[in-house]
Structure formats: C-alpha cells, structure tokens
Amino acid sequence: MIEIxxxxxxxxxxKALDNLDLKLEKGQCIALIGPNGCGKTTLIKSILGMVLxxxxxxxxxxxxxxxxxxxxxxxxxxxxxxxxxxxxxxxQVIDMIKxxxxxxxxxxxxxxxxxxxxxxxxxxxxTLSGGTTQKVSATLTFMxxxxxxxxxxxxxxxxxxxxxxxxxxxxxxxxxxxxxxxxSHFLSELEGIVSQVIFIQDGKLMLHKNTxxxxxxxxxxxxxxxxxxxxxxxxx
Amino acid sequence: MMRIxxxxxxxxxxxxxxxxxxxxLALFSWSAFSLEDNTAKGLVTMLNIVLLTVPLVSxxxxxxxxxxxxxxxxxxxxxxVKRSMIWKALFTGLSLSMTVAYIVGIxxxxxIFTDLGTALIMIISGSLLSVIFVAIAFLASILTxxxxxxxxxxxxxxxxxxxxFDGLVLFLFFQFSDYPIEKPIVILSALSPVDLCRxxxxxxxxVSAMMGYTGAIFxxxxxxxxxxxxxxxxxxxxxxxxxYFSLRKFNKRDL
Numbered sequence: 001m002i003e004i005x006x007x008x009x010x011x012x013x014x015k016a017l018d019n020l021d022l023k024l025e026k027g028q029c030i031a032l033i034g035p036n037g038c039g040k041t042t043l044i045k046s047i048l049g050m051v052l053x054x055x056x057x058x059x060x061x062x063x064x065x066x067x068x069x070x071x072x073x074x075x076x077x078x079x080x081x082x083x084x085x086x087x088x089x090x091x092q093v094i095d096m097i098k099x100x101x102x103x104x105x106x107x108x109x110x111x112x113x114x115x116x117x118x119x120x121x122x123x124x125x126x127t128l129s130g131g132t133t134q135k136v137s138a139t140l141t142f143m144x145x146x147x148x149x150x151x152x153x154x155x156x157x158x159x160x161x162x163x164x165x166x167x168x169x170x171x172x173x174x175x176x177x178x179x180x181x182x183x184s185h186f187l188s189e190l191e192g193i194v195s196q197v198i199f200i201q202d203g204k205l206m207l208h209k210n211t212x213x214x215x216x217x218x219x220x221x222x223x224x225x226x227x228x229x230x231x232x233x234x235x236x
Numbered sequence: 237m238m239r240i241x242x243x244x245x246x247x248x249x250x251x252x253x254x255x256x257x258x259x260x261l262a263l264f265s266w267s268a269f270s271l272e273d274n275t276a277k278g279l280v281t282m283l284n285i286v287l288l289t290v291p292l293v294s295x296x297x298x299x300x301x302x303x304x305x306x307x308x309x310x311x312x313x314x315x316x317v318k319r320s321m322i323w324k325a326l327f328t329g330l331s332l333s334m335t336v337a338y339i340v341g342i343x344x345x346x347x348i349f350t351d352l353g354t355a356l357i358m359i360i361s362g363s364l365l366s367v368i369f370v371a372i373a374f375l376a377s378i379l380t381x382x383x384x385x386x387x388x389x390x391x392x393x394x395x396x397x398x399x400x401f402d403g404l405v406l407f408l409f410f411q412f413s414d415y416p417i418e419k420p421i422v423i424l425s426a427l428s429p430v431d432l433c434r435x436x437x438x439x440x441x442x443v444s445a446m447m448g449y450t451g452a453i454f455x456x457x458x459x460x461x462x463x464x465x466x467x468x469x470x471x472x473x474x475x476x477x478x479x480y481f482s483l484r485k486f487n488k489r490d491l
Contacts, residue, residue, distance in 0.1 A: 048313070049319075050310070050313050050491040051490045052488065069316050069317060069318045069319070071316075072314065072316040072317075075314070077314040079314070083306070083307040083310050083311070084307055085311070086304075086307070087247065088247075093311075096243050097311075097315060099242075100239055100240070100315050100317055
C-alpha cells in the first residue's frame with residue numbers, strides 16, 4: 001500500500017533518514033519504534049509530503065506522492081503535538097477540515113461523542129490543555145474513515161480513560177482493515193495491538209518483522225522484552 | 237482555493253487590525269482634504285502619508301500574519317490540499333484585505349474631493365503598492381524561520397524602499413549633476429515601487445513643472461499613456477516577482 005524507496009533526508013549536517021527502504025501492507029498495524037531523534041517523525045512527515053526527501057520515492061497505492069496531494073484523502077494523521085490556529089474555536093477547526101475534505105462519506109463521530117467534543121465547541125484552541133488538543137486531533141484523524149492511519153505518540157498526554165477509548169478505536173480500525181502506523185515510547189501499550197514492528201536507529205532501518213516472528217526469534221514474551229534483548233545482544 | 241480563502245479572510249477580519257487601519261487611513265485623508273484650502277495641497281499631503289504608511293502597514297501586517305499562520309499551514313498540509321494553494325490563498329486574502337482597506341479609507345474621499353482621473357491613478361497605484369508590499373512580506377517571511385528576523389528583514393526592506401532609496405537617488409543626482417544623468421535617473425527610479433508611485437502621482441498633479449529639466453524628462457517618459465502603461469506594468473512586475481520566488485521556496489520547504 002505504501003512503498004518507501006530508498007529515501008534520504010538531511011537537516012543541515014544531521015542525517016535524519018538514511019537510504020530507508022520499507023513496504024507497508026494493508027491491514028497491518030505497525031509499531032514504529034526507535035530512540036529519540038532517530039527519524040520517526042521525519043519518516044511520517046515524508047509520507048505526508050510535509051518533509052521533502054532529497055533522494056528516493058514514496059509510492060502510495062501505486063502513485064508517486066511527489067507533486068500530488070489527492071492521496072492524502074486516504075490518510076488520517078494525528079501529530080505528536082497538534083498545532084492549530086490559536087484564534088479558532090474547536091467547532092471552527094472541525095468545520096474547516098470538513099469543508100476542506102469535502103467528503104461524501106458518512107462521518108465517523110464515535111470519538112467526537114466519546115470525548116464529548118460537542119460540549120467544548122466554542123472553546124478557543126489557544127486555551128486548550130495538551131490532552132484536550134490531543135482529543136481534537138484524534139477525533140479529526142478518525143472522522144473521515146481513512147484507509148491509512150498515522151498516529152504519532154497517540155496516547156501521550158491523554159488521561160487513562162481517554163487513552164483507553166482511543167485504544168479501543170485503534171483496535172476497531174485495525175479490524176476494519178485499515179493500515180495503522182503508530183509510534184510510541186511505551187512499548188507495553190502497543191502489546192496486543194500491533195502485528196509488525198519497525199525499528200529505526202540513526203535514520204537507518206534496523207528491523208522490520210512480524211511480532212510473532214520477533215518474539216519467537218528472541219525467545220521473549222513481549223515486544224518490549226524482545227527489543228531490549230535485541231539491543232543488548234546487538235544482533236539488530 | 238476558494239474554501240481556504242474563505243477561512244483566511246474570516247481570520248483576517250477577526251484580528252480587527254485591518255479595520256483599525258481603514259479608519260486610520262480615512263481619518264488621514266478626510267483631515268488632509270478638509271484642512272488644506274485647495275485640493276492639490278491636500279493631495280500632496282496625502283501622497284506623503286500614503287507613500288509612507290501603506291507600505292509599512294502592508295509589509296508588517298503581512299509578515300506577522302504569515303508567521304502566525306504556521307500552524308494553519310501545517311494543519312492544512314496533512315489534508316488533501318495543494319501546497320501552492322495554501323500559499324496563494326494566504327496571499328490573496330492578505331492582498332484583498334489591504335486593498336479593500338485602502339480603497340475604503342483613501343479611495344472614497346479621493347473620489348469625492350478630486351477629479352476622476354487623479355483619483356483613479358492614486359487608487360490604482362496605492363492598491364498596487366499595498367499588494368507589492370504584501371508580496372515583499374511573503375518573500376521576507378519565507379527567507380527565515382525566525383519570526384523576529386523575518387520582521388526585521390521586512391522593516392529593513394521598507395526603510396530601503398521608502399526612505400533610503402530616495403536618498404541614494406538624490407545623492408547620485410547631486411554628485412553627478414554636471415553630467416547628463418536624467419535618463420539613468422529615470423531608469424533608476426523604476427527600481428523602487430514607492431518612487432514609481434510618487435512620480436506617477438506628481439506628474440498627475442503638475443508639480444513636475446517645478447522640477448525643471450528632470451521634471452520635463454519624467455514628463456516625457458511617464459507622462460504619456462504609454463509611460464503610464466509601462467509604469468503600471470513595472471508595478472505589476474513588483475507583485476509577481478517577489479511572490480513567485482516566495483512560492484517556489486515555499487513549495488520546496490520542509491514543514
């Protein structure tokens with residue numbers, strides 16, 4: 001579904017992505033993990049066309065994403081720190097995105113109702129707490145029933161109840177056959193949800209495996225333990 | 237594009253700066269016309285105000301607005317919206333609001349107090365000046381990510397075009413006054429949109445007669461309809477070129 005072909009990206013002298021090659025298949029739930037500053041967010045932003053790699057191509061459903069924007073119709077993106085126009089209210093932001101997406105499909109209002117966004121529509125984005133901003137981001141991400149969901153640290157900043165609601169929603173989306181790409185530092189949180197693991201270090205792909213295979217190869221019970229084991233033994 | 241433009245326009249209206257700017261321009265022009273006993277004097281007073289304030293407000297407001305729109309741009313980019321569309325919508329929204337403010341604030345009293353031809357030239361050149369400095373603001377704000385630096389560049393550019401350039405031309409004029417430099421000066425003036433507007437207006441007001449031989453040269457160059465057309469196309473070029481370069485840079489930028 002998404003093919004990433006040998007992309008390289010520098011920020012000044014820093015090499016954020018180094019000849020990265022990946023293939024993401026439909027129906028998978030993929031955990032994107034790696035140390036801080038390893039290029040996870042750069043990779044995600046490259047897929048979204050916000051960061052333009054120097055070398056390599058990204059193919060989305062057979063189409064090169066260069067000079068293309070229609071493919072983003074199929075992507076829902078939840079940023080790590082949602083940045084919204086400060087003067088707009090929640091209601092205005094949601095209306096604007098609806099207007100821009102102009103989708104004919106029935107909207108998915110599950111999260112809208114569960115997070116009780118309706119009660120806060122008049123609040124200005126500037127006044128929101130980090131957690132509430134994340135709730136708005138999550139609602140917008142799932143609203144248009146995208147085929148691909150990219151979630152950057154989705155549960156960071158959410159209260160336990162909200163995090164649980166979001167987790168249930170993620171599982172539901174996986175069952176519905178969406179491709180999910182999740183980054184998180186809390187590996188235990190991803191346990192039981194993800195079907196594949198991608199490990200990136202210094203912009204290089206170190207590992208891309210099924211979770212089952214990974215656990216079997218390392219002889220550990222959880223993803224977290226397997227990754228730690230691999231890092232310790234330096235076999236990655 | 238129209239959909240994005242709608243939200244940009246609503247947002248600009250909400251800041252109320254543009255409304256305050258309109259009222260300020262209206263106050264200037266009404267008082268200039270009612271205080272001076274003849275219209276020509278009132279026009280010269282207004283011309284000086286217009287040539288200083290319009291570029292300054294346009295360039296500053298647009299620069300700050302573009303920097304404050306960073307979140308807006310980022311939000312839209314994760315949705316199916318063309319990159320260049322966002323930039324064009326921002327530019328159109330800002331240009332439109334600055335132009336409308338100018339036309340309402342200055343254009344209406346002009347149409348009431350002066351003859352149609354003079355009013356039209358001043359309205360068109362002032363509107364173009366607004367758009368030109370919005371375009372310059374776009375170029376300044378894409379050059380650096382630092383807001384303070386960007387605003388600094390904008391103010392420097394305004395200083396250069398509104399004050400320094402004039403001084404430079406005058407300096408050259410006096411230094412080389414023994415040589416026939418009238419023609420190079422004419423060409424040089426075209427390099428600054430503010431000066432171009434000033435010449436257009438002064439010629440219209442027949443003050444050029446007081447500028448001696450140089451005035452005659454200017455009259456010869458810019459006074460006829462071809463000169464008028466040429467200077468308006470030069471002004472249009474001042475809109476297109478900075479905006480084009482900013483757009484090209486924006487399309488290649490990482491967000």
